[in-house]
Amino acid sequence: MNNNLKEQVLRSSGVNVLKCMRCGKCSGTCPSYDEMEYHPHQFVYMVEKGDIETLMNSKSIYKCLTCFACVDRCPRNVEPAKVVEAVRLAAIRKQGNNHLIADSIPEMLDEDLPQQAIVTAFRKYTK
Amino acid sequence: MQVNDNKEFQPLIVAFCCNWCSYAGADLSGTNRLNYPTNVKIIRVPCSCRVNPMFILRAFQKGADGVILCGCHPGDCHYTSGNYFTRRRMTLLFSMLDFLGIERDRTRVEWVSAAEGAKFAATMNEFTEAVKKLGPNRRLEDLRCRKQ
Amino acid sequence: MQRIGVFVCHCGTNIAATVDVKAVAEALSHESGVVISQEYQYMCSEAGQNLIKDSIKEYGLTGVVVCSCSPRMHENTFRKAAAAAGLNPYLVEIANIREQCSWIHKDIATATEKAIILGKAAIAKVHLNAPLTAGESPVAKRALVIGGGIAGIQTALDIAEAGFEVDIVEKEATIGGKMAQIDKTFPTLDCAACILTPKMVEASQNELITIHSYSEVSAVKGFVGNFTVTIKKKTRFVDETKCTGCGLCTEACPMKKVPNAFNLGLDNRSAIYIPFAQAVPKVATIDPNYCLKLKGGTVKEKVCGKCAAACTVGAINYHQQDEYIEQKYGAIIVATGFNPIKLDKYDEFAYNQCPDVVTSLELERLMNAAGPNGGTLLRPSDKTHPHKIVFVQCVGSRCDDSKGKPYCSKICCMYTAKHAMLIREKYPDTEVYVFYIDVRTPGKNFDEFYRRAVEQYNVHYIKGMVGKVTPKADGTIDVQASDLLSNEQLHIDADMVVLATAIEPDKTARPLATMLTTQMDTNDFFTEAHAKLRPVESATAGIFLSGACQGPKDIPETVAQASAAASKAIGLLVKNSITCNPCVAHSNELMCNGCSACEKVCPYGAITYQDKEFRMPDRTTAIRRVASVNPAVCQGCGACTVACPSGAMDLNGFSNSQIMAEVDAICK
Numbered sequence: 001m002n003n004n005l006k007e008q009v010l011r012s013s014g015v016n017v018l019k020c021m022r023c024g025k026c027s028g029t030c031p032s033y034d035e036m037e038y039h040p041h042q043f044v045y046m047v048e049k050g051d052i053e054t055l056m057n058s059k060s061i062y063k064c065l066t067c068f069a070c071v072d073r074c075p076r077n078v079e080p081a082k083v084v085e086a087v088r089l090a091a092i093r094k095q096g097n098n099h100l101i102a103d104s105i106p107e108m109l110d111e112d113l114p115q116q117a118i119v120t121a122f123r124k125y126t127k
Numbered sequence: 128m129q130v131n132d133n134k135e136f137q138p139l140i141v142a143f144c145c146n147w148c149s150y151a152g153a154d155l156s157g158t159n160r161l162n163y164p165t166n167v168k169i170i171r172v173p174c175s176c177r178v179n180p181m182f183i184l185r186a187f188q189k190g191a192d193g194v195i196l197c198g199c200h201p202g203d204c205h206y207t208s209g210n211y212f213t214r215r216r217m218t219l220l221f222s223m224l225d226f227l228g229i230e231r232d233r234t235r236v237e238w239v240s241a242a243e244g245a246k247f248a249a250t251m252n253e254f255t256e257a258v259k260k261l262g263p264n265r266r267l268e269d270l271r272c273r274k275q
Numbered sequence: 276m277q278r279i280g281v282f283v284c285h286c287g288t289n290i291a292a293t294v295d296v297k298a299v300a301e302a303l304s305h306e307s308g309v310v311i312s313q314e315y316q317y318m319c320s321e322a323g324q325n326l327i328k329d330s331i332k333e334y335g336l337t338g339v340v341v342c343s344c345s346p347r348m349h350e351n352t353f354r355k356a357a358a359a360a361g362l363n364p365y366l367v368e369i370a371n372i373r374e375q376c377s378w379i380h381k382d383i384a385t386a387t388e389k390a391i392i393l394g395k396a397a398i399a400k401v402h403l404n405a406p407l408t409a410g411e412s413p414v415a416k417r418a419l420v421i422g423g424g425i426a427g428i429q430t431a432l433d434i435a436e437a438g439f440e441v442d443i444v445e446k447e448a449t450i451g452g453k454m455a456q457i458d459k460t461f462p463t464l465d466c467a468a469c470i471l472t473p474k475m476v477e478a479s480q481n482e483l484i485t486i487h488s489y490s491e492v493s494a495v496k497g498f499v500g501n502f503t504v505t506i507k508k509k510t511r512f513v514d515e516t517k518c519t520g521c522g523l524c525t526e527a528c529p530m531k532k533v534p535n536a537f538n539l540g541l542d543n544r545s546a547i548y549i550p551f552a553q554a555v556p557k558v559a560t561i562d563p564n565y566c567l568k569l570k571g572g573t574v575k576e577k578v579c580g581k582c583a584a585a586c587t588v589g590a591i592n593y594h595q596q597d598e599y600i601e602q603k604y605g606a607i608i609v610a611t612g613f614n615p616i617k618l619d620k621y622d623e624f625a626y627n628q629c630p631d632v633v634t635s636l637e638l639e640r641l642m643n644a645a646g647p648n649g650g651t652l653l654r655p656s657d658k659t660h661p662h663k664i665v666f667v668q669c670v671g672s673r674c675d676d677s678k679g680k681p682y683c684s685k686i687c688c689m690y691t692a693k694h695a696m697l698i699r700e701k702y703p704d705t706e707v708y709v710f711y712i713d714v715r716t717p718g719k720n721f722d723e724f725y726r727r728a729v730e731q732y733n734v735h736y737i738k739g740m741v742g743k744v745t746p747k748a749d750g751t752i753d754v755q756a757s758d759l760l761s762n763e764q765l766h767i768d769a770d771m772v773v774l775a776t777a778i779e780p781d782k783t784a785r786p787l788a789t790m791l792t793t794q795m796d797t798n799d800f801f802t803e804a805h806a807k808l809r810p811v812e813s814a815t816a817g818i819f820l821s822g823a824c825q826g827p828k829d830i831p832e833t834v835a836q837a838s839a840a841a842s843k844a845i846g847l848l849v850k851n852s853i854t855c856n857p858c859v860a861h862s863n864e865l866m867c868n869g870c871s872a873c874e875k876v877c878p879y880g881a882i883t884y885q886d887k888e889f890r891m892p893d894r895t896t897a898i899r900r901v902a903s904v905n906p907a908v909c910q911g912c913g914a915c916t917v918a919c920p921s922g923a924m925d926l927n928g929f930s931n932s933q934i935m936a937e938v939d940a941i942c943k
Contacts, residue, residue, distance in 0.1 A: 019675070021673060021712065022712070022759070023669065023673075023712040023739070023740040024712075024738070024739040024740045024756075024757040024759040025740035025741070025742050025757075026742070026757075027739070027742070027757035027759070027764065028739060028740050028741055028742025028743070028755060028756040028757035028764065029623065029742025029743050029755065030742070030757075030764070033757070033764040034764060039757070039762070039764075041757065041759065042762075069742070069743075072623075073623050073742060073743075074675075074678075075669070075673060075674040075675065075678050075679060075740075076673075076674060076675045076678070077675035077677060077678060139941070139942060141938060141941055141942070146347075150345075150347070151347060153374065153375055154345045154347060154371075154374040154375070155374075156374075156379060157345075157373065157374030157375055157376075157378040157379050158374060158378065160378055160379065161379065162379050162380065162381065163379055165376075165380050165382070165385040165386060165388070165389040168389065168392060168393065168396070168941045169371070169375050170396070170934065170937050170938065170941070171346065171371075172913070172929055172934065173858070173911050173912055173913055173926070173928075173929055174912040174913055174914070176876075176912060176913060176914040176917060177912065177913030177914075177916060177917065177926065177929055177934075178917070179916065179917045179931065179934075180917075181931075181935075182934055182935065182938055185935055185938050185939070186938045186941075186942055189938065189939055189942030189943070190942045191938075191941075191942050205912075206814075206878055206910060206912035206914070207794060207802070207804075207814045207878050208878045208914075209878070209912045209913075209914055212876060212914050212917070212918075216917065248379070272942075
């Protein structure tokens with residue numbers, strides 16, 4: 001349990017995790033559900049418990065498409081995607097925690113991948 | 128202002144209590160023999176919204192050192208919305224008293240239900256102590272009213 | 276000159292142990308106006324009261340101060356004693372020297388000093404007490420019930436049983452409300468129509484009950500015991516007195532493509548219609564929005580008139596107009612009920628795109644023997660039998676304000692269990708899934724009922740919410756949901772999806788509340804006078820609440836509340852007149868400037884404005900707008916007295932000068 005991290009995630013996301021009534025609609029609606037180790041409803045619950053480091057070390061934070069389906073459908077306006085985003089930010093802010101490293105880009109390159117996607121990914125996954 | 132033999136300052140405190148919650152709460156603290164100082168004198172009003180800010184100013188003018196207004200908890204008013212009026216009116220009055228330089232601790236609004244005898248006694252103890260610390264009310268007291 | 280008597284009670288040793296009562300009596304005897312000051316062992320005893328009575332007569336007292344226990348305890352006792360001796364009871368004041376003095380203090384000297392001050396304050400107040408007489412206001416012996424659902428019917432029947440006339444105003448063409456649309460009732464699974472329709476008939480046959488169907492309340496004036504209500508009888512283009520309900524007109528009507536509102540649009544009816552077979556009153560109504568003659572475009576359509584030709588009693592009148600009736604009532608009972616919410620906001624459930632996604636109320640009609648499919652459960656889209664049905668709970672309930680209703684709709688868990696059970700019973704080959712967040716089943720035999728659905732009927736209850744419903748090309752519906760307990764995402768190929776839709780108060784409730792000056796919460800449910808102790812009365816005297824207009828309720832609770840509201844109304848109607856609390860506000864018309872500040876803060880709507888003629892100093896007369904308080908409605912909170920900028924408004928028994936005098940006496 002890391003209260004500073006929890007505080008940081010809560011502040012940067014602007015989300016009140018206590019509003020969650022644990023209905024699981026966010027996870028019911030999530031298109032990346034099967035890709036994720038921790039699902040949107042777990043993100044909200046684990047942030048509430050202060051278990052942020054587990055989330056930061058999980059690949060799940062990069063699997064979220066930020067499609068905002070959970071934000072749109074959450075009955076109680078908890079906005080789980082913003083929590084995921086905030087945890088991702090917390091991970092990136094840690095020195096050397098970039099998810100994307102410039103050197104490894106060439107081997108990941110794909111003919112069909114638009115250049116813009118790489119720029120976007122850089123913005124999103126690196127400091 | 129009352130001064131007794133050992134010269135400790137004894138503030139005069141006027142408490143306005145609504146008939147349905149706070150006055151009953153005060154009765155309950157009596158029934159439970161919960162002590163609070165004799166400095167507190169209670170005036171019964173039907174609802175806390177019956178208390179005109181003028182009454183409070185009058186009390187200060189006549190030499191009261193502290194005034195406390197007790198009503199039902201928000202949402203519990205016998206007249207459904209009276210204490211909401213109280214809350215707004217007192218917010219205004221208190222900001223005016225602030226402007227006049229009257230210590231904020233001399234006035235207070237407290238919600239006390241009919242079941243909160245212990246809270247009533249505790250509030251009165253605490254409030255009396257707070258006013259005691261402030262010393263006599265000199266700003267608003269009208270010396271012409273003082274009993275010789 | 277005032278002649279005041281002071282009576283100090285020992286209360287055994289309760290007071291006398293910490294307060295020197297003799298000293299108090301002595302000190303107070305020197306106050307101005309005090310002609311006698313006595314102390315006695317027990318003032319509330321027979322002998323103590325006689326002491327007061329005798330003193331009133333002997334000294335010709337004009338005011339009495341009793342220094343004793345709390346006025347909440349014995350104020351009435353001493354007022355009665357004073358009245359018995361010929362003194363106005365409101366000339367008695369109590370100084371509370373027990374609960375608020377002797378019991379909380381230990382030091383005799385300071386306690387005595389405080390008791391004297393409290394006594395002085397009471398004396399200062401009693402100097403200004405005015406004799407008050409409780410006013411009386413007559414009670415009209417007739418009740419109005421607004422809404423003809425099960426709540427309204429039950430209330431009306433109970434009031435009629437007590438021998439009072441009752442009118443039911445129902446906005447639809449028939450009474451019966453939502454219960455008439457329901458198929459079976461939980462937890463006993465008896466048929467709703469079988470228990471409701473006899474009550475409807477009973478109401479229509481009761482001589483004391485008048486049913487105004489297809490009518491609305493258009494204006495309410497007056498106050499408790501004395502309401503004047505204008506009822507608008509909407510034109511149904513059929514003479515109610517002549518129509519026999521034979522139904523020939525509905526067969527003759529050529530316009531058969533009107534969505535049947537009673538079946539929630541799941542099938543069609545004719546433009547002239549009787550809502551359902553057991554409708555009360557069983558009278559036809561023409562829907563002017565669809566009738567060819569009343570609305571029709573072409574000349575050929577405008578001459579239709581087939582229903583009139585088919586009618587054997589000549590009941591149809593195309594020129595009928597709205598009719599207004601005015602009636603006096605002593606009590607009004609609101610029973611406006613509920614509606615399922617509109618599901619337009621919830622695109623994820625595909626309600627507007629797929630006919631096989633239905634609300635629970637629609638499912639009731641689909642399963643009902645009198646429903647569109649004659650009681651066989653078929654998919655609305657292709658009329659095939661569904662083999663996999665998914666129920667979604669909490670649709671629109673328990674939401675953030677921006678997303679739906681913040682409250683729990685209370686009945687959904689139970690009716691969903693009922694639906695699941697009925698479907699499994701009737702069609703054992705059908706798989707039933709229920710997605711729930713929490714299953715809430717408080718109530719007698721309720722949890723047992725839900726457990727039966729799980730254990731006996733093998734209904735699959737899955738903890739988790741449905742995230743997305745997608746109609747597929749093959750006619751099935753993909754339901755994507757999370758299973759929170761096994762932590763996986765599910766996809767179910769369902770044939771039908773049933774949404775347990777949140778319920779909300781009827782749309783007519785808010786304008787009605789404005790007319791009645793009753794209070795509502797932010798969800799448009801009527802607010803009861805006290806959440807715990809006065810659950811069926813509104814804060815406005817003479818207005819009572821029955822059924823789901825006050826909050827979500829199931830049928831047993833609705834009926835219980837309906838009978839409770841009826842008994843409260845009867846308690847009012849049996850009185851020939853009501854005694855009003857004399858401690859009410861009154862305005863000094865000479866000081867009132869007609870600013871309306873008091874009217875705005877009055878929670879009871881007791882203050883109205885009148886134009887009155889005044890004689891001015893220069894001997895002219897002028898007409899001014901001044902406030903006047905209806906003493907029968909005012910409850911005496913005093914909010915208006917503080918709001919009044921000119922000091923015209925004052926409160927009997929707690930006047931400005933009286934409270935000031937108390938303040939002065941304490942601070943002296």
